[in-house]
Amino acid sequence: MIDRRLFLGGTALAAGVPLLGAGCSTHSAQPASASTGTRNSGALPVSVANNSGRFSDEEILLYIVGTDLTTDSHCWVDPTGTPHPVSEDDNTDDGYTDYSIPLDSLPEDMTLPFMSGRIYIALGGKLGIRIVTDGNGNPALQLPSGWVEGEPGFDVLHDSVEFTHNEDGMFCNTSMVDQFSVPIGIELTGQEDHATGFFVPGGRDAVFETLAADPDFGDLVFDDLRVIAPGHGLGAGRFDPAYYDPYVDRVWSHYADTDLVVTTNAGTFTGRVEGDELLFDGGVEPIPRPSTSDVLFCDGALAAPNDGITGPVAAIVGAAFNRSTLLNHSAQPTNDPDGFYLDEVTNRYAAVFHEHTEDGKAYGFAFDDVAGFASYVQDHGPSAFAITLTSF
Incomplete structure (x- = not known):
């Protein structure tokens, strides 16, 4: 069973030049330093x-960007942990910001305010983050497109x-929903101690070598620079747009006369294929026959x-397509990783990350949290957050 989270995820970044999605959380928050001039009362120590x-500390840059949850507007964070609203006037570095x-x-006492966003880590160069105007006329973050050759920062190792x-x-x-470049582990301390994302020794090399x-x-591998996700490989002409078609055809044929039973927190739903749609009971909207792009981008x-x-x-259903478990298990989700990624047609990009992380968890595609296989941690009483660039 899963409980879908409103989260800042890679599926919202399918466009070649993505905008950060605002309003990723519906929770209210306490007043932040952007308006009070003092450190955010929800400040969380981060290191x-x-x-x-491979890189010294002076060669590494951090960018903390996202949505200020007090104002529901895009922001960047300075070294004091203070969030600032973004502005097109910030585009002072050859048309880009320098956050x-x-x-x-x-600082040793660096903190994160109440916000939803990303911490980018760039090694050996700057990233291209531009402020543009969104459809509502508000200033918005245009984030790096690590999968687009020629974009600013493409030649910079970053994650x-x-x-x-x-x-x-x-x-x-x-x-790794969009791309993978740098092995990063995270640790969250609070009511419990949590850690995830750490690769086994030599894991990064194994990922690059296996996929190459x-x-x-x-074709998704760019030398020792990065591997882009196969969904983005479609737009770049580096991945077969019909790759999943044979598997989808087999699934559609199989469930024309077999029940597909899906259990969620809301109950159990039974589906059958009729024509070009997978139809479930219980008020579930029909699922049309998916394309390769639909599967990879979820x-x-x-x-x-x-x-x-x-x-x-x-x-x-999206996770089962990526893991290629639909033909072997008519009851979903499945939670035995030994049965994942075994079909000839499967998301081997996602599979290789799970194979080379210490806990077997990774975010290789947008629904990789189904059955708890994503490199995700949470704590309702956090006291510290630590990021580690591991050896590679």
Whole structure:
């Protein structure tokens, strides 16, 4: 069973040049320093340890950007932990902002305010973050497109951590939903101690080598720089847009005369394929036959609205497509990782991360949290958040 979270995720970043999605949380928060001039009352200590072995602290830049939960507007955070509203006037660095915090000048008492966003970590260069005007006329963050050749920062090793920090707690994860470049582990201390995202020794090299040698996924590897997600590989002409078609055809044929039973927090729902739709009982909206893009982005036919009914069912079906478990298990979700990614047609990009992390968890696709396999941790009484750049 899963409980879908409103979270800042890679599925919202399918466009070549993404805008940060505002309003990722519906929780209220306490007054922040942007309006009071004092440190946010919900300040959470955050630290970053550089164990990369390849870059010194002075060569590493941090960017903390997202949505200020007190104002529901886009913000950036300075070294004191203070959030500031973004402005197009911030585009002073050749048309881009410079919200960077050098790691060697990160204060020991650095904190995160109440916000939902990302901490980008760039090694050896700057990232291109631009402020633009959104559809409502408000200033908005245009985030780095690490999968687009020629975009500013493409040639810079960088990765990010996603988080929502509000009065209910800290909710955070590492992510490979869009791309993978730098191995990052996170630790969250609070009511319990949590850690995830850490790779086994040599794990990063194994990821690059495995995917580079794969006839279907090899074009997603850019030297030793990064691996882009196969969904983004579609737009770049680096991945077969019909890759999942044979598996979808088999699934559609199988469930034309077999029940697919999906269990969520809201109950159990039974579905059958009729024509080009997978139809469930219980008020679940029909799921059309998905394309390869729909599967990889967990969007389109597999979009999961935050409605408590269709959303959880679509998320579970999307995860089963990516893990290729639908033909072996008519009851979903399945929770035995030994049965994941075994079909000839499967998301081997996601699979390789799970294979080389210490806890077997990773965010290789947008619904990788189904059955608890995402590199995600949370705590309702957080006291500290630590990020570690591991050796590579």
